[in-house]
Amino acid sequence: xxxxxxxxxxxxxxxxxxxxxxxxxxxxxxxxxxxxxxxxxxxxxxxxxxxxxxxxxxxxxxxxxxxxxxxxxxxxxxxxxxxxxxxxxxxxxxxxxxxxxxxxxxxxxxxxxxxxxxxxxxxxxxxxxxxxxxxxxxxxxxxxxxxxxxxxxxxxxxxxxxxxxxxxxxxxxxxxxxxxxxxxxxxxxxxxxxxxxxxxxxxxxxxxxxxxxxxxxxxxxxxxxxxxxxxxxxxxxxxxxxxxxxxxxxxxxx
Amino acid sequence: xxxxxxxxxxxxxxxxxxxxxxxxxxxxxxxxxxxxxxxxxxxxxxxxxxxxxxxxxxxxxxxxxxxxx
Numbered sequence: 001x002x003x004x005x006x007x008x009x010x011x012x013x014x015x016x017x018x019x020x021x022x023x024x025x026x027x028x029x030x031x032x033x034x035x036x037x038x039x040x041x042x043x044x045x046x047x048x049x050x051x052x053x054x055x056x057x058x059x060x061x062x063x064x065x066x067x068x069x070x071x072x073x074x075x076x077x078x079x080x081x082x083x084x085x086x087x088x089x090x091x092x093x094x095x096x097x098x099x100x101x102x103x104x105x106x107x108x109x110x111x112x113x114x115x116x117x118x119x120x121x122x123x124x125x126x127x128x129x130x131x132x133x134x135x136x137x138x139x140x141x142x143x144x145x146x147x148x149x150x151x152x153x154x155x156x157x158x159x160x161x162x163x164x165x166x167x168x169x170x171x172x173x174x175x176x177x178x179x180x181x182x183x184x185x186x187x188x189x190x191x192x193x194x195x196x197x198x199x200x201x202x203x204x205x206x207x208x209x210x211x212x213x214x215x216x217x218x219x220x221x222x223x224x225x226x227x228x229x230x231x232x233x234x235x236x237x238x239x240x241x242x243x244x245x246x247x248x249x250x251x252x253x254x
Numbered sequence: 255x256x257x258x259x260x261x262x263x264x265x266x267x268x269x270x271x272x273x274x275x276x277x278x279x280x281x282x283x284x285x286x287x288x289x290x291x292x293x294x295x296x297x298x299x300x301x302x303x304x305x306x307x308x309x310x311x312x313x314x315x316x317x318x319x320x321x322x323x
Binding site: 071078090095211 | 268269270271272273276277280281283284285287288290291292296297298300301302305306308309310312313316317320321
């Protein structure tokens, strides 16, 4: 496996794991408070839709000319990666609330209870909420699988990495029988942001006609470079937020 | 019509997110890279430089907003 393929698999695995943790919280909340069979049905329906998207769009993307594909993929990965990085840096500095799985679980469970008690048969509420949660969290992962995979003609590898991450999170969730609150979500999101931005830079510039010194080996400089720059920005924001006279923001759920 | 509008709004929100300036900046960065690549000057440095600048500006805007609240 090449360095770029390892980067692809790692980025997809981490991005998928962190989204799966958030989806698991929603599914656990509705499953525990209302109906497990309906919640699992919702998960299955959403998974089918997401898999269909990968199967339908993956081959279509790979037919695009490589230059066009790289600019498109690079640009989109950059937009996504910069969003992930910005949010992770703000959370680290305390300027944006960290995602609290226990609070999210309690909120979802309360809403589910308010909507009615435990159901014996099919429960539309549980099905819809689980399906919507998995779909929304999964769409971003599908996007990452498609862009990373299509660009390297390894949609299968990207999909396998995503599948492994989901399996890992489901097994961990089943073992814990609770929301996975101790996962360092922000650190993972920071790492994913670094990877998406780095690969986006690399492919975007190549697609636009630039030639990287050293070819693919340039990634060995780009990834640590982006990481260091992002850490420096995080440090500067943290310092600014703690400076005397800086108004402390009210912490709220993301 | 209503569904098409909702779909477009959803797609915009999904791709661009809450910082359209960064998305526009990325598009301009890649266009600038292509322009420089068409000359005899090496173009590989344009994207990293511009992207890190975009990230810094985006964080500065968001941090200021958060601190003002």
